[in-house]
Amino acid sequence: MQRRRFLQGALGGGIASSLIGCAKTSKPVNHSLPLSPAGLPMQTGPLAPINAQPDRIISTNVCTRPFRAQGPRIEVEKSGNKTLIHNYGHGGSGWSLSWGTAALAESLITADKQTPLAVVGCGAVGLTTAIHCQRAGYKVTIYAKERPPYVRSSYATGIWSPDSRIVTLDHARAFADRWQWMARLSYLRFQTLLGLAGTPVEWTTMFRMADKPFDDHGGHNIPGEPPYPDYSKALLSDLTPKEYDLSAGQSPFNAPYVRQFPLLMFNISAYSQHLLDVFHRGGGKVVDRSLSSVDDFKQFGESVIVNCTGYGAKALLNDDSIIPVRGQTCKLIPQDEVKYGIQYFDQHTSVYPRRDGLLVQAGAEGDFNNPLANIDPQESVHAVEQLAKIMQSIKTRT
Numbered sequence: 297m298q299r300r301r302f303l304q305g306a307l308g309g310g311i312a313s314s315l316i317g318c319a320k321t322s323k324p325v326n327h328s329l330p331l332s333p334a335g336l337p338m339q340t341g342p343l344a345p346i347n348a349q350p351d352r353i354i355s356t357n358v359c360t361r362p363f364r365a366q367g368p369r370i371e372v373e374k375s376g377n378k379t380l381i382h383n384y385g386h387g388g389s390g391w392s393l394s395w396g397t398a399a400l401a402e403s404l405i406t407a408d409k410q411t412p413l414a415v416v417g418c419g420a421v422g423l424t425t426a427i428h429c430q431r432a433g434y435k436v437t438i439y440a441k442e443r444p445p446y447v448r449s450s451y452a453t454g455i456w457s458p459d460s461r462i463v464t465l466d467h468a469r470a471f472a473d474r475w476q477w478m479a480r481l482s483y484l485r486f487q488t489l490l491g492l493a494g495t496p497v498e499w500t501t502m503f504r505m506a507d508k509p510f511d512d513h514g515g516h517n518i519p520g521e522p523p524y525p526d527y528s529k530a531l532l533s534d535l536t537p538k539e540y541d542l543s544a545g546q547s548p549f550n551a552p553y554v555r556q557f558p559l560l561m562f563n564i565s566a567y568s569q570h571l572l573d574v575f576h577r578g579g580g581k582v583v584d585r586s587l588s589s590v591d592d593f594k595q596f597g598e599s600v601i602v603n604c605t606g607y608g609a610k611a612l613l614n615d616d617s618i619i620p621v622r623g624q625t626c627k628l629i630p631q632d633e634v635k636y637g638i639q640y641f642d643q644h645t646s647v648y649p650r651r652d653g654l655l656v657q658a659g660a661e662g663d664f665n666n667p668l669a670n671i672d673p674q675e676s677v678h679a680v681e682q683l684a685k686i687m688q689s690i691k692t693r694t
């Protein structure tokens with residue numbers, strides 16, 4: 297019954313170095329070849345160079361992914377006279393799956409619409425859950441220790457990555473249906489957030505490079521980590537745009553293997569503010585509150601509490617199923633003229649053209665089961681230097 301209600305809701309809601317050091321003198325390369333396979337709205341003009349210089353780093357952050365081998369915990373627990381709806385543990389996919397997981401959590405609420413709800417947590421999951429519950433007719437208050445821009449969600453990469461460290465291959469079959477519903481609903485919801493003031497969500501063009509022929513499972517087998525399913529390929533290929541291999545003549549880069557594809561991107565500063573605004577406009581309030589143990593849920597006036605505490609749930613509930621997966625990113629001064637991103641996993645470097653700063657991510661072995669939140673500045677400097685080398689490989693055609 298609950299599942300039917302969830303599915304109906306889901307469907308009803310719709311679903312530089314030649315360039316380094318040349319920051320002031322470099323001009324866009326005149327790339328005369330059309331890059332786009334027929335009919336695709338891809339980057340076809342010159343590629344503006346990314347000024348990949350360490351002294352253009354404006355912030356460096358570490359975030360901890362709340363990974364659970366069996367997938368996120370979305371379930372009801374009765375605790376005295378309180379009903380707890382848990383909605384946490386979304387690994388590297390919390391932004392991407394947020395609307396779907398919000399719908400799923402809301403579908404578990406059996407209380408009538410007059411019942412005031414508490415949502416604990418003001419990250420990607422808490423905010424979207426609170427808004428979804430408001431739209432379902434509930435009066436919602438968010439309680440949280442931190443709010444954007446100081447929640448872990450604010451330090452994410454900010455791309456559509458619905459199957460990034462969301463479940464292990466061992467548990468993939470059991471979680472597949474839930475994942476697909478969450479991913480499809482979220483994907484469609486994100487399309488309704490395009491074209492808004494401040495550009496909270498947008499599509500960008502990505503170039504994925506490799507030193508060896510692409511291995512379709514490559515991104516899902518990370519040294520030192522369990523294998524993960526490639527859900528997107530198996531379950532979403534009808535929904536999302538295709539990836540195209542570029543021939544040497546088509547590729548703007550000198551890397552041996554290059555793929556091009558459109559990617560949905562979240563400009564997290566603007567998007568978080570958008571979500572906060574929507575929640576407030578819906579009559580919601582955000583209250584500062586820090587919980588130190590599960591007993592603190594008893595202090596709430598609300599009888600129904602949705603627990604969206606992300607990695608915080610590990611300490612709050614003594615939940616050892618949450619495995620920390622560390623991730624460090626840095627931002628370069630924004631460049632509005634840069635309309636593409638790069639993923640070069642063989643070189644542990646990727647960059648995304650976010651409006652709130654060019655987001656550079658360094659892949660590091662030893663991130664899995666690593667709770668350390670200390671920043672290693674050299675890691676990001678190295679990633680930017682790697683990016684500078686990639687920028688040097690932009691072909692200079694005239």
Ligand SMILES: Cc1cc2nc3c(=O)[nH]c(=O)nc-3n(C[C@H](O)[C@H](O)[C@H](O)COP(=O)(O)OP(=O)(O)OC[C@H]3O[C@@H](n4cnc5c(N)ncnc54)[C@H](O)[C@@H]3O)c2cc1C
Nearest residue numbers: 390391392417418419421442449453454455587606608623
């Ligand atoms: C480097 C990196 C890159 C990522 N990139 C992406 C990406 O591109 N796309 C994507 O979809 N996902 C990405 N993720 C994953 C995503 O960031 C997480 O899945 C997501 O942030 C989880 O959101 P959340 O709301 O559950 O948790 P949080 O953002 O951690 O929010 C938890 C909330 O609960 C509150 N809270 C916690 N404990 C308590 C307590 N005891 N008392 C009171 N309040 C409490 C916090 O203050 C906060 O408000 C990335 C993660 C990392 C680390």
